[in-house]
Amino acid sequence: MRTLKFILNGDEIEIGVHDRETLLEVLRHRLGMTGTKQGCDQGECGSCTVLLDGQPVLSCLTLALRVENRQVTTIEGLAEGGKLHPIQTAFQEAGAVQCGFCTPGMVLTAKALLDRNPHPCREDIKEALAGNLCRCTGYKKIVEAVERAAAKGMEETDAQG
Amino acid sequence: MPRDNTYHCIGRGMPRTDSLAKVTGTAQFTADIPAHRCLVGKILRSPHAHARILSIDTRKAVTLPGVKAVVTGADAPVKYGILPVSQDEYPLAVEKVRFIGDEVAAVAAVDEVTALRALELIDVRYEVLPAILDPHEALVREDVKIHERAAEANIERRVHLVFGDLDQGFAAADYIREDRFFKDASSHAFLEPHSALAQYHDGKLTLWSSTQVPHYVHRSLSKVLGIPMEKVRVIKPALGGGFGGKGEPLPLEFAASLLAVKTGQPVRITHSREEVFLTHRGRHPMEMTLKTGVKKDGTITAVQFSSLLDGGAYGSYGVVTMIYSGQLLTAPYRVPAYAFDSARVFTNKPPCGAQRGHGGVQPRFAFEVHLDRIAADLGIDSLEIRRCNAIDPGTITVNELRITSCAFKACLDRVAETVDWKNRRGKLPYGKGVGLAGGFYVSGAAYPIYANPMPHSQVQIRVDRDGGVTVYSGASDIGQGSDTLLMMITAETLGISEQSVRVVSADTETTPVDLGSYSSRVTFMAGNACCQAAREIRDRLLGACAKKLERNHEDLMLRGGFLFENGKSEPLMTFAESSVLAEASGVALCALGSYRPPELAGSYKMGGVGPSPAYSFGAQAAEVEVDTETGEIKVLKIHCAHDLGFALNPLTASGQAEGAVAMGFGETVLEHHGFLPGGRHNGPNFLDYKLPTCLDVPEIEVTLVESIDPAGPYGAKEIGEGSLHPSLPAIVNAIHDAIGCWLHDLPLTPEQVLAALAQKEENP
Numbered sequence: 001m002r003t004l005k006f007i008l009n010g011d012e013i014e015i016g017v018h019d020r021e022t023l024l025e026v027l028r029h030r031l032g033m034t035g036t037k038q039g040c041d042q043g044e045c046g047s048c049t050v051l052l053d054g055q056p057v058l059s060c061l062t063l064a065l066r067v068e069n070r071q072v073t074t075i076e077g078l079a080e081g082g083k084l085h086p087i088q089t090a091f092q093e094a095g096a097v098q099c100g101f102c103t104p105g106m107v108l109t110a111k112a113l114l115d116r117n118p119h120p121c122r123e124d125i126k127e128a129l130a131g132n133l134c135r136c137t138g139y140k141k142i143v144e145a146v147e148r149a150a151a152k153g154m155e156e157t158d159a160q161g
Numbered sequence: 162m163p164r165d166n167t168y169h170c171i172g173r174g175m176p177r178t179d180s181l182a183k184v185t186g187t188a189q190f191t192a193d194i195p196a197h198r199c200l201v202g203k204i205l206r207s208p209h210a211h212a213r214i215l216s217i218d219t220r221k222a223v224t225l226p227g228v229k230a231v232v233t234g235a236d237a238p239v240k241y242g243i244l245p246v247s248q249d250e251y252p253l254a255v256e257k258v259r260f261i262g263d264e265v266a267a268v269a270a271v272d273e274v275t276a277l278r279a280l281e282l283i284d285v286r287y288e289v290l291p292a293i294l295d296p297h298e299a300l301v302r303e304d305v306k307i308h309e310r311a312a313e314a315n316i317e318r319r320v321h322l323v324f325g326d327l328d329q330g331f332a333a334a335d336y337i338r339e340d341r342f343f344k345d346a347s348s349h350a351f352l353e354p355h356s357a358l359a360q361y362h363d364g365k366l367t368l369w370s371s372t373q374v375p376h377y378v379h380r381s382l383s384k385v386l387g388i389p390m391e392k393v394r395v396i397k398p399a400l401g402g403g404f405g406g407k408g409e410p411l412p413l414e415f416a417a418s419l420l421a422v423k424t425g426q427p428v429r430i431t432h433s434r435e436e437v438f439l440t441h442r443g444r445h446p447m448e449m450t451l452k453t454g455v456k457k458d459g460t461i462t463a464v465q466f467s468s469l470l471d472g473g474a475y476g477s478y479g480v481v482t483m484i485y486s487g488q489l490l491t492a493p494y495r496v497p498a499y500a501f502d503s504a505r506v507f508t509n510k511p512p513c514g515a516q517r518g519h520g521g522v523q524p525r526f527a528f529e530v531h532l533d534r535i536a537a538d539l540g541i542d543s544l545e546i547r548r549c550n551a552i553d554p555g556t557i558t559v560n561e562l563r564i565t566s567c568a569f570k571a572c573l574d575r576v577a578e579t580v581d582w583k584n585r586r587g588k589l590p591y592g593k594g595v596g597l598a599g600g601f602y603v604s605g606a607a608y609p610i611y612a613n614p615m616p617h618s619q620v621q622i623r624v625d626r627d628g629g630v631t632v633y634s635g636a637s638d639i640g641q642g643s644d645t646l647l648m649m650i651t652a653e654t655l656g657i658s659e660q661s662v663r664v665v666s667a668d669t670e671t672t673p674v675d676l677g678s679y680s681s682r683v684t685f686m687a688g689n690a691c692c693q694a695a696r697e698i699r700d701r702l703l704g705a706c707a708k709k710l711e712r713n714h715e716d717l718m719l720r721g722g723f724l725f726e727n728g729k730s731e732p733l734m735t736f737a738e739s740s741v742l743a744e745a746s747g748v749a750l751c752a753l754g755s756y757r758p759p760e761l762a763g764s765y766k767m768g769g770v771g772p773s774p775a776y777s778f779g780a781q782a783a784e785v786e787v788d789t790e791t792g793e794i795k796v797l798k799i800h801c802a803h804d805l806g807f808a809l810n811p812l813t814a815s816g817q818a819e820g821a822v823a824m825g826f827g828e829t830v831l832e833h834h835g836f837l838p839g840g841r842h843n844g845p846n847f848l849d850y851k852l853p854t855c856l857d858v859p860e861i862e863v864t865l866v867e868s869i870d871p872a873g874p875y876g877a878k879e880i881g882e883g884s885l886h887p888s889l890p891a892i893v894n895a896i897h898d899a900i901g902c903w904l905h906d907l908p909l910t911p912e913q914v915l916a917a918l919a920q921k922e923e924n925p
Contacts, residue, residue, distance in 0.1 A: 034193035035186020037401075039352045040434040044847035047352055075186030088184040092176045095812040098820065099640025100183030101352040101401030107184060130856045133847065135351055135402050136640050138823030139855035141816055 006067045008033070009077025017064045024048045024059035027074060035075035035104050039133070046132030049105035050074050056112045058131075075104035078111065086156075087111055087149040094145035098136030105132050110146045118153050120146070169721065170653040171875055174812030177645040178664065179399065179638070188399040191356035191371045192431045199358070200229055200269040202420050202430035203276040204413065205283050206439065207258035207265055210292035210509035210840030211307065214256055214265070214285060221282040222268060227275035230423040231283065233266045237419055239385045243377060243409035243514075245611050247317070247476025249308055252385060252415030258287070259307055259474035260511050261840050262439030267416035269428045292509040292840050296446070296471040299506035307474065307507040315507045317472055318480050320767060322487065323500040324559040330463025330498030334454025338535050341450050342527035344889075344907045346471075346834040347827075348443035349516055350852050353401020356431040357414045359421035366422065367394045370414050373403040373637050374677030377610065379669045381410035382418055397667035403639040404824070405515035406442055408679045409477060438845030442514030443834060445482055445505075446471040447523040451531045459539060459546040463498040466490055468524065470505040470513070477514035479505045481770055485520025488771030490528055491558040493569040493601045493778050494550035499559050509840050515679060517824060518885040521602060526907060529598035529890030534903060543586070543597050543894065544577050547780075551599075554868070561763035562771055566868035566878070568804035569778040573599060575802035575864050580782035587898060592787050596894025599780045602883030603773035604806075604873070605682025607761040616755035617682065619673035620690040622651060622698050624750035628722075628737025630655060630662045632694075635675030636687040637667045641881055642813035643683045647691045649810060650874060654695035656719030657736050673753065681879035684809065685775060686756045688874030694754030702750065705743035706733075775870045777879045779803040781822070781887035783859075783895040789918060792911030794830050796859040796892055803863070806870040806878030818863040818884040825888025827853040830909050 027033040039047030043061040051073035113128040182188035219231040234255035242248040270276035299315035358369040375395040420428040452465040472479040487501030536546040554567040621633040638644040644664040652659040707714040723732035724739040761772035782800040831851040869876035902917035
């Protein structure tokens with residue numbers, strides 16, 4: 001058991017963890033952050049995706065101790081001050097959510113993409129989301145939601161500019 | 162029937178009610194529900210495909226520190242099964258195990274590591290028995306009995322039905338063709354692994370479970386645990402996809418319950434991804450033959466079908482799958498004479514059950530490819546042969562299915578138009594092709610799984626004192642959006658904003674019975690029950706207001722959250738005020754609606770499986786590209802047109818079709834749920850079981866075709882399952898257009914394509 005310090009959704013966390021514990025286990029079982037889903041525990045489905053210093057990682061394959069002094073963002077931390085992130089709104093409006101189990105991982109993966117590339121083409125989006133499985137939607141409305149969020153981001157940039 | 166365009170709520174795309182919780186991570190799935198002092202449950206599984214259990218010694222496991230309880234088959238030796246004719250499962254194995262992964266014992270411990278360690282300490286002695294893995298062997302092998310209840314060899318059940326004059330039908334044919342097809346197993350592969358959380362308190366059991374069928378789980382728990390139904394409560398929390406794989410009571414639900422009763426602490430069992438595959442109840446491998454007679458112009462005169470279903474180790478839904486496989490071939494084309502022979506056998510593999518499009522998917526693939534071959538033999542266009550045989554609305558099929566609304570021809574025409582059939586079929590360069598297929602499916606089964614005269618769905622609606630409305634329904638929203646649909650129907654019928662409506666669902670203690678989310682029944686049945694309850698509330702409210710305001714009931718209406726006098730633009734009062742007025746005059750604003758289908762059974766044995774109060778119809782066209790060097794198949798686009806009666810919520814309806822097409826695509830070219838020679842699964846994970854990613858799925862274009870069903874809620878029928886059926890054969894038919902090879906075995910592999918090309922070269 002060692003003490004792990006990291007920043008979770010902007011909050012400082014200090015918690016004792018075992019060497020073998022994954023970030024997913026710590027988030028779900030110790031911290032009650034169940035928005036991060038366990039779909040396969042083998043790094044194959046992407047449901048457990050969280051952002052580590054802004055980059056999408058599979059929390060089921062990430063040892064908790066690896067996030068020492070780093071920033072972790074989960075789905076619970078995406079809406080700021082009660083205001084939904086445009087990707088979250090876009091997922092709702094585009095009908096990109098069905099059962100919703102893959103949604104947290106999809107939304108976070110999409111956020112990392114748009115942070116890196118605010119104007120992705122359809123192929124960029126598909127490439128970015130290829131590690132996140134969805135069985136309900138056939139991905140069509142998910143890709144459309146990311147496009148919608150990107151377009152919205154562009155509108156906002158235009159308005160500010 | 163014509164479409165009514167005056168609706169204020171239904172008919173336009175609306176984001177689902179639970180989407181906010183799902184995009185913010187607050188939606189609680191079963192594995193997410195906090196439970197104080199919760200124990201972790203784990204299941205010990207059989208390492209043998211077929212073995213007799215000689216003894217189970219749990220002493221070491223029980224004494225391991227941290228272990229709170231161990232249960233085995235002896236704790237609940239009561240048989241159950243989703244079908245009354247197939248009560249052949251125990252919560253945990255009794256006497257025998259029948260597949261690798263069969264449940265033998267379960268432990269509850271303070272944490273996962275301890276629970277897993279305890280499983281290792283359970284000493285089970287087995288006498289290994291010969292295993293049957295091949296369905297043909299199962300048909301004849303008398304010396305090995307997987308279940309004693311199989312009267313002949315390992316055949317669970319046979320069906321043989323003849324409709325019309327088959328001999329005359331074939332005699333009238335100008336051309337007869339026979340083909341054989343095979344469709345291998347596929348799995349639901351929902352993203353949320355099964356999870357069950359049980360709590361036993363003051364003699365009462367509560368189970369939160371990832372189930373599509375809380376009512377059947379409720380009944381089965383009561384039976385197996387010997388606890389009266391009023392002392393059992395089943396709740397379905399947010400559910401991460403089902404597709405049929407959570408559509409029946411499952412061992413983990415019983416095991417968690419037994420452990421909770423034994424320990425007095427909450428116990429949660431969540432399957433690993435491996436366990437999801439090992440215990441899958443997915444699509445049956447099905448071997449099929451077809452013989453069809455046609456006139457020179459392509460008119461069908463007779464069809465003969467046979468199917469052999471590899472059922473795996475237990476009954477599950479299999480008898481229904483078997484009957485459906487034959488019953489669902491008499492539409493969407495006119496078949497004047499028809500016969501089918503089917504058998505379902507037991508093998509020592511995981512039980513197969515219901516998967517999206519249940520029973521009809523494999524035969525539809527076979528028939529649509531068979532029909533294309535007939536068209537090719539006769540030199541008739543694939544679209545033409547379908548159009549000339551397409552059934553019309555108001556038809557009774559040869560096996561007595563009552564077809565009411567039907568827009569099949571419109572679906573065919575639509576996809577022919579969007580794929581540009583006229584200019585592209587047979588005219589694309591070698592390696593590229595387009596193909597077509599049709600299909601149809603039930604909007605719910607006309608008969609419940611266990612025979613009873615009660616409604617299939619009940620919905621209760623209550624008006625709160627501020628004018629808010631709560632809908633109570635037993636229907637399980639498994640991601641398809643049924644809660645949203647009930648909200649929209651209620652808002653529409655009561656003339657109020659959907660924001661005033663709240664839906665409470667799938668809790669056997671607080672919501673009236675709905676049979677569950679299977680056989681595409683929820684929109685039609687819960688939707689109708691909801692309409693009825695909402696109309697009752699509306700009528701009571703208008704009646705009370707009319708009396709109080711001294712007006713005629715018919716002169717009043719509810720719209721936009723207000724009470725109006727017909728023809729007047731100024732409202733009389735708000736909906737909330739009108740409800741106060743009604744309640745003050747002694748009218749209870751609480752009403753129950755129910756739905757039970759009419760009597761539709763065919764006049765023959767097993768004529769209860771197949772009939773539905775309404776059928777959906779659909780057609781799809783696929784565009785493919787085949788690499789003739791590597792055998793790789795690329796599906797570029799699938800055009801889907803689906804007659805869903807009326808699109809109550811086009812956003813969720815099109816989402817259902819897109820998901821179904823993607824699943825159909827996956828099981829045609831990617832997904833293989835196979836077994837190694839000893840009966841071990843060949844890859845129970847997402848690396849080996851290739852679920853389509855967003856880079857794999859073709860472009861999907863969905864057209865919602867409306868036919869306004871006379872008995873559907875506002876004219877609606879199903880879409881979520883029927884829209885899978887045509888995907889498989891449309892792709893296979895397009896491949897023939899691309900490379901001139903007919904492929905009869907699914908899933909397709911590049912090796913198969915190359916072998917077919919080589920064979921074509923040898924025998925052009």
